[in-house]
Amino acid sequence: MRAVDIIIKKRDKGELTREEIRFFVNGLSTGRIPDYQAAAWAMAVLLNGMTARETTDLTLAMAQSGEVLDMSDVVKIAVDKHSTGGVGDKTTLVVLPAVAACGLPVGKMSGRGLGFSGGTLDKMESIPGYRVDLSIEEFERQLKEIGVVLCGQSKNLAPADGKLYSLRDVTGTVQSIPLIASSVMSKKIAGGAHAVVLDVKVGNGAFMTNLNEARELAALMVKIGELAGRKVVTLLSDMNQPLGCAVGNALEVREAIDTLHGDGPADFREHCLHVAAHMLVVGEVASTLEAGHALVERSLADGSAFAKFQQLVQAQGGDVSYVDNPDTFPRARLVQTVDAPRSGYVERVQAKIVGEASVALGAGRAKKTDPVDHAVGFVIHHKVGDKVRAGEPLFTVHANDQKKLEEAAASVLAAHELDDFPVPPMPLFYE
Amino acid sequence: MRAVDIIIKKRDKGELTREEIRFFVNGLSTGRIPDYQAAAWAMAVLLNGMTARETTDLTLAMAQSGEVLDMSDVVKIAVDKHSTGGVGDKTTLVVLPAVAACGLPVGKMSGRGLGFSGGTLDKMESIPGYRVDLSIEEFERQLKEIGVVLCGQSKNLAPADGKLYSLRDVTGTVQSIPLIASSVMSKKIAGGAHAVVLDVKVGNGAFMTNLNEARELAALMVKIGELAGRKVVTLLSDMNQPLGCAVGNALEVREAIDTLHGDGPADFREHCLHVAAHMLVVGEVASTLEAGHALVERSLADGSAFAKFQQLVQAQGGDVSYVDNPDTFPRARLVQTVDAPRSGYVERVQAKIVGEASVALGAGRAKKTDPVDHAVGFVIHHKVGDKVRAGEPLFTVHANDQKKLEEAAASVLAAHELDDFPVPPMPLFYE
Numbered sequence: 001m002r003a004v005d006i007i008i009k010k011r012d013k014g015e016l017t018r019e020e021i022r023f024f025v026n027g028l029s030t031g032r033i034p035d036y037q038a039a040a041w042a043m044a045v046l047l048n049g050m051t052a053r054e055t056t057d058l059t060l061a062m063a064q065s066g067e068v069l070d071m072s073d074v075v076k077i078a079v080d081k082h083s084t085g086g087v088g089d090k091t092t093l094v095v096l097p098a099v100a101a102c103g104l105p106v107g108k109m110s111g112r113g114l115g116f117s118g119g120t121l122d123k124m125e126s127i128p129g130y131r132v133d134l135s136i137e138e139f140e141r142q143l144k145e146i147g148v149v150l151c152g153q154s155k156n157l158a159p160a161d162g163k164l165y166s167l168r169d170v171t172g173t174v175q176s177i178p179l180i181a182s183s184v185m186s187k188k189i190a191g192g193a194h195a196v197v198l199d200v201k202v203g204n205g206a207f208m209t210n211l212n213e214a215r216e217l218a219a220l221m222v223k224i225g226e227l228a229g230r231k232v233v234t235l236l237s238d239m240n241q242p243l244g245c246a247v248g249n250a251l252e253v254r255e256a257i258d259t260l261h262g263d264g265p266a267d268f269r270e271h272c273l274h275v276a277a278h279m280l281v282v283g284e285v286a287s288t289l290e291a292g293h294a295l296v297e298r299s300l301a302d303g304s305a306f307a308k309f310q311q312l313v314q315a316q317g318g319d320v321s322y323v324d325n326p327d328t329f330p331r332a333r334l335v336q337t338v339d340a341p342r343s344g345y346v347e348r349v350q351a352k353i354v355g356e357a358s359v360a361l362g363a364g365r366a367k368k369t370d371p372v373d374h375a376v377g378f379v380i381h382h383k384v385g386d387k388v389r390a391g392e393p394l395f396t397v398h399a400n401d402q403k404k405l406e407e408a409a410a411s412v413l414a415a416h417e418l419d420d421f422p423v424p425p426m427p428l429f430y431e
Numbered sequence: 432m433r434a435v436d437i438i439i440k441k442r443d444k445g446e447l448t449r450e451e452i453r454f455f456v457n458g459l460s461t462g463r464i465p466d467y468q469a470a471a472w473a474m475a476v477l478l479n480g481m482t483a484r485e486t487t488d489l490t491l492a493m494a495q496s497g498e499v500l501d502m503s504d505v506v507k508i509a510v511d512k513h514s515t516g517g518v519g520d521k522t523t524l525v526v527l528p529a530v531a532a533c534g535l536p537v538g539k540m541s542g543r544g545l546g547f548s549g550g551t552l553d554k555m556e557s558i559p560g561y562r563v564d565l566s567i568e569e570f571e572r573q574l575k576e577i578g579v580v581l582c583g584q585s586k587n588l589a590p591a592d593g594k595l596y597s598l599r600d601v602t603g604t605v606q607s608i609p610l611i612a613s614s615v616m617s618k619k620i621a622g623g624a625h626a627v628v629l630d631v632k633v634g635n636g637a638f639m640t641n642l643n644e645a646r647e648l649a650a651l652m653v654k655i656g657e658l659a660g661r662k663v664v665t666l667l668s669d670m671n672q673p674l675g676c677a678v679g680n681a682l683e684v685r686e687a688i689d690t691l692h693g694d695g696p697a698d699f700r701e702h703c704l705h706v707a708a709h710m711l712v713v714g715e716v717a718s719t720l721e722a723g724h725a726l727v728e729r730s731l732a733d734g735s736a737f738a739k740f741q742q743l744v745q746a747q748g749g750d751v752s753y754v755d756n757p758d759t760f761p762r763a764r765l766v767q768t769v770d771a772p773r774s775g776y777v778e779r780v781q782a783k784i785v786g787e788a789s790v791a792l793g794a795g796r797a798k799k800t801d802p803v804d805h806a807v808g809f810v811i812h813h814k815v816g817d818k819v820r821a822g823e824p825l826f827t828v829h830a831n832d833q834k835k836l837e838e839a840a841a842s843v844l845a846a847h848e849l850d851d852f853p854v855p856p857m858p859l860f861y862e
Contacts, residue, residue, distance in 0.1 A: 007603035011477065039467035040602035043474035046442065171471035172438035 003027060003037045010044040018057045025061035029160045038164060039171045046176035052220060055178040056227040062186035065160035069136065069192035074144050075105040079283040080193035081275060082184055084208065084217070085117035086201040087355035088242035088380075092120050092150065093256035094264075094272040095279065097308035100148035101299040102276075104283040107139055107149035109157070109191055113364040113372070116205070116355030118252070121152050122364075126250035126329065126374040130318035146311045157190040177213065181220045185228070195231035195282040196221075199275060202430065203240035205351020211236070211430060233278050236430040237271065241349040241384050244268030248363040248377010248398060250329045257326050260306040267383060271428055273297065332375040332398035334405050340388045344418030349380055353415035357408040361399050376400055378412060385425030388418065434458060434468045441475040449488045456492035460591045469595060470602045477607035483651060486609040487658040493617035496591035500567065500623035505575050506536040510714040511624035512706060513615055515639065515648070516548035517632040518786035519673035519811075523551050523581065524687035525695075525703040526710065528739035531579035532730040533707075535714040538570055538580035540588070540622055544795040544803070547636070547786030549683065552583050553795070557681035557760065557805040561749035577742045588621040608644065612651045616659070626662035626713040627652075630706060633861065634671035636782020642667070642861060664709050667861040668702065672780040672815050675699030679794040679808010679829060685757045691737040698814060702859055704728065763806040763829035765836050771819045775849030780811055784846035788839040792830050807831055809843060816856030819849065 001023045010016060016024075024041065027033030050058065071078040079099075083089055092110060099106050110132075113119035121132045132152040134142070142149045155162065161183050168174050188196050198221055201207070202214035218234035225232030237243075244265040246255035258264040259272060277292030286292035299305040314320050322328050358364060362373030379396045382388055395412055399405035432454045441447060447455075455472065458464030481489065502509040510530075514520055523541060530537050541563075544550035552563045563583040565573070573580045586593065592614050599605050619627050629652055632638070633645035649665035656663030668674075675696040677686035689695040690703060708723030717723035730736040745751050753759050789795060793804030810827045813819055826843055830836035 004601055004603050007474075011474065011603050034466075036466040036470035036598060037602055039471040040474040040604060043438075043442065043471040044478070044603070047475070047478045167467060170435055171468055172435050172442050172475070173471060 003033045007037060007041045007044060010041060010048055013048045015051055016054050021054060021057040022061045025058065025065055025160045028163055029065045035167055038167055039173070042164065042168055042171060042173040042176070042179065045179060046173045050178040052223040052227065055182050055220060056224045058178070059182040059185045059189065059224050060228055062158050062161040062164070062182060063189040066158055066190060067136065067154070067156040068190050069157070071107070071140070071143065071192045074140060077283050078192050078194045079104060079106055079197065079279050080108060080188050080191060080195070081197045081199065081279060082188060083199040084180075084184075084201050084206060085114060086239035086243060087117065087205040087351040087358070088244050088247045088252065089118065089201070090123055090244065090246070090252040090256045090268075091199065091272055091275055093123065093253065093309070094259045094305070095276045096148055096150055097260065097312055098272065098276045098296050098299045098305040099279050099283070100146075101304040101308040102280055102285055102295045104280055104285045105143055105147035106279070107143040109151060109153045109187070111153060113359075116352055116359055116364065117207075118247070118249070118355070118358070118364065120150070122372050122374075123249045123252050124150060124318075125372075126253045127313055127318040127322050130313060131316045134316070142315050146308075146315055148308055148312045150312060151316065153187060158186045161186045175207070177217050177220060180207070181217055181224060185221060185224050189228060189230065193230060196225065196233070197275060197278045197282060198232060198234045200234055200236050201239035202236055203238050203351060205242065205355055206239035231282055233282055235275065235278065238426050238428060238430065239351055240426055242351050242354050242380055243271060245380050246377065247354055247358050247380065248361070249372065249374040251377045251379060251398060254326045254329060257306070257309070257323060260300065260309050262300045267428055274429065330375050332400050334399045334402060335396060336399075336405060336409065337393045337396045338409050338413055339391050340394045340418070341390065341413075342418060343390045344388065344420055345423040346382045346384050346386045346388060346416065347419040347423045348415070348417040349382070349384060350415040353411055354378060354380065357411040357415075360411075361397075361404055361408050373400060378408075383425060385423050387422075434464045438468060438472045438475060441472060441479055444479045446482055447485050452485060452488045453492045456489065456496055456591045459594055460496045466598055469598055470604070473595065473599055473602060473604040473607070473610065476610060477604045481609040483654040483658065486613050486651060487655045489609070490613040490616045490620065490655050491659055493589050493592040493595070493613060494620040497589055497621060498567065498585070498587040499621050500588070502538070502571070502574065502623040505571065508714050509623050509625045510535060510537055510628065510710050511539060511619050511622060511626070512628045512630065512710060513619065514630040515611075515615075515632050515637060516545060517670035517674060518548065518636040518782040518789070519675050519678045519683065520549065520632070521554060521675065521677070521683040521687045521699075522630065522703055522706055524554065524684065524740075525690045525736070526707045527579055527581055528691065528743055529703065529707050529727050529730045529736040530710050530714075531577075532735040532739040533711055533716055533726045535711055535716045536574055536578035537710070538574040540582055540584045540618070542584060544790075547783055547790055547795070548638075549678070549680070549786070549789070549795065551581070553803050553805075554680045554683050555581060555749075556803075557684045558744055558749040558753050561744060562747045565747070573746050577739075577746055579739055579743045581743060582747065584618060589617045592617045606638070608648050608651060611638070612648060612655060616652060616655050620659060620661065624661060627656065627664070628706060628709045628713060629663060629665045631665055631667050632670035633667055634669050634782060636673065636786055637670035662713055664713055666706065666709065669857050669859060669861065670782055671857055673782050673785050673811055674702060676811050677808065678785055678789050678811065679792070680803065680805040681760045682808045682810060682829060685760060688737070688740070688754060688757050691731065691740050693731045698859055705860065761806050763831050765830045765833060766827060767830075767836060767840065768824045768827045769840050769844055770822050771825045771849070772821065772844070773849060774821045775819065775851055776854040777813045777815050777817045777819060777847065778850040778854045779846070779848040780813070780815060781846040784842055785809060785811065788842040788846075791842075792828075792835055792839050804831060814856060816854050818853075
């Protein structure tokens with residue numbers, strides 16, 4: 001078998017066999033297939049597509065390119081969650097401890113910020129001392145002991161995906177639905193997941209900007225799950241405006257803590273309840289979504305979800321005093337509130353612009369090696385559909401640089417569109 | 432400007448600007464753009480195409496990536512020829528000295544065998560001592576002194592094309608009409624050609640297997656010529672059966688020498704006359720094709736073309752005694768004639784199979800580093816349309832290994848198809 005023949009077959013719209021896909025993924029892992037062949041192949045896949053069967057074979061080959069975890073002796077049904085990423089998406093910070101508090105042990109490996117989209121690891125690192133680089137032994141021990149883990153992706157899991165992903169990033173081959181689906185699913189399968197709740201974000205602040213693409217990705221992931229013997233539940237959720245109010249690492253952790261205390265923005269709270277309820281159902285802790293909802297609400301009300309979050313932070317070396325007194329989080333030097341220039345109904349708060357402005361403030365990275373400023377970001381005071389009066393606070397900027405503050409404030413002001421007539425609120429979920 | 436954005440633009444079927452193409456080609460030359468980005472870009476070009484304007488910009492950018500020769504003080508109109516490659520195509524060996532003998536100085540840089548297709552340099556190296564690696568100074572001096580040069584491609588000309596070509600070879604991106612056209616034309620322009628006669632081969636033994644593709648390639652090259660201010664004349668010639676009778680390096684040199692003496696197979700002789708006449712017309716030595724034909728015929732009849740070939744071989748260090756007495760060429764150890772198994776009319780002699788069998792005998796390379804056996808190959812005794820009787824010689828195999836001989840003989844026998852009813856001969860040219 002030759003790599004070039006496999007490239008040519010995909011170039012000519014052929015369907016690759018399982019053996020061809022395995023050969024290619026193995027070659028990628030071992031370095032026998034050079035980057036330039038993988039790049040040409042990825043472009044051919046992006047332009048000519050792959051069937052669900054090919055995508056499943058790619059997923060499994062990448063999952064098996066490294067260690068594959070087995071959590072069966074720790075948890076009966078290992079449930080994972082994944083969000084395709086957006087602006088203000090701190091769902092994991094609430095959902096993981098809540099679900100664990102309801103009796104479903106859950107260990108999750110997360111990522112860092114990518115483009116305008118924030119990253120769970122960056123958020124958790126706002127808490128001084130919090131360690132994200134656990135060994136697999138530490139992961140298993142902590143899951144067994146306290147039933148919740150939230151750390152970085154192990155380099156030993158799905159290394160072929162890691163290689164392919166970094167290559168896609170620089171060769172214009174990120175936006176391929178089969179490649180996105182196999183990348184996500186290979187990491188979940190290598191992490192030992194029996195069931196996965198996938199939150200596919202759709203809107204201008206997501207990687208999938210239209211509903212058809214998002215549906216296609218969701219359907220493909222469900223199909224991969226079927227073919228690979230994993231239960232996959234997908235949700236399509238809105239990412240046209242930021243989720244919740246806070247955007248920026250420490251600001252988002254504070255909003256997550258509020259939510260764990262039973263407060264927090266209504267949209268974000270509702271989103272978390274929905275995701276967590278689905279996890280409890282696939283984890284067979286709740287028999288219906290309604291029962292799952294009720295369990296999660298109780299965990300927020302009785303403090304057990306928050307207590308689980310405290311345990312999580314402590315177990316991973318974080319300073320719990322910050323969690324207990326969120327006012328101790330270092331604040332940005334410059335905090336400025338921007339008022340509504342006129343009265344009206346909020347028609348749009350463009351999530352992508354808010355995300356980009358947040359990266360520009362230092363909350364995300366332009367290059368992989370850039371440091372992250374945990375203190376900076378925004379609090380958006382209104383959601384689409386809200387009525388605002390001229391002079392009322394529209395959003396607050398947290399910055400450490402006057403020039404950056406002014407630029408970011410101007411962008412985010414422009415991201416808000418007001419209309420004279422009432423505007424319906426955005427849906428949280430699409431179907 | 433970022434390479435990844437240029438890749439994405441082409442991936443999304445955009446038309447690249449001249450600046451974007453120059454940026455990409457410069458990056459390729461200097462190594463600032465890594466191979467994997469070039470590979471992804473080449474696949475996007477192959478699948479999404481390029482306009483004539485983009486292809487011309489690519490051609491000129493590659494031509495200008497190294498030295499650009501100027502032969503204006505040696506020859507008024509620098510005429511080059513190029514064949515897209517085939518089986519038994521030793522046209523250059525006859526046409527170059529013939530045209531030079533008619534008073535049009537001509538210097539040509541050729542290539543080596545590629546796949547099942549033979550290479551002019553490999554053929555010329557059958558003559559002991561013949562040097563193909565001339566410096567540019569040697570090239571110019573020899574062109575000035577004897578009016579004919581036939582050597583290898585200088586590494587200083589169009590180096591970006593060299594890099595891209597070797598990458599295309601291993602990434603399944605050879606078969607792109609814009610990339611083929613720009614590769615050929617960039618080398619011709621860098622070599623200082625004012626006019627080019629392009630022989631586009633079409634048939635199962637050519638890179639273009641159907642007439643539409645061949646026409647498309649020819650039209651694109653003419654268009655590049657127009658946009659780049661070079662005169663380009665294209666011929667579409669048949670490559671379903673081998674050209675002439677001999678296939679294999681020394682065997683082809685001997686057939687070329689026969690032709691220079693006024694003999695040689697009728698189809699090959701006619702082909703050479705046609706190509707050479709076109710060169711004389713674009714070089715303004717003959718005013719009409721008929722006049723060009725007549726001049727070339729005279730050069731073959733009066734020995735001046737052969738004398739020019741002797742000069743060429745001598746100037747480049749070759750042993751002229753081989754040219755004078757072709758029987759001194761080393762013969763393969765095993766020479767076996769295969770007879771027609773039945774009577775009939777020759778319906779097909781599949782050029783590709785003959786080319787592949789010739790490579791298998793050692794006349795070409797499976798890998799770039801393989802040595803070439805100059806003695807081995809075939810002499811095909813009949814052309815499509817010929818009537819043969821059972822037991823009459825069909826072809827002769829020249830081999831240095833009994834097992835290879837048997838396999839090659841079986842393949843080439845299978846490449847011959849005989850029919851009971853008369854079959855028309857193949858056309859030499861299509862339009």
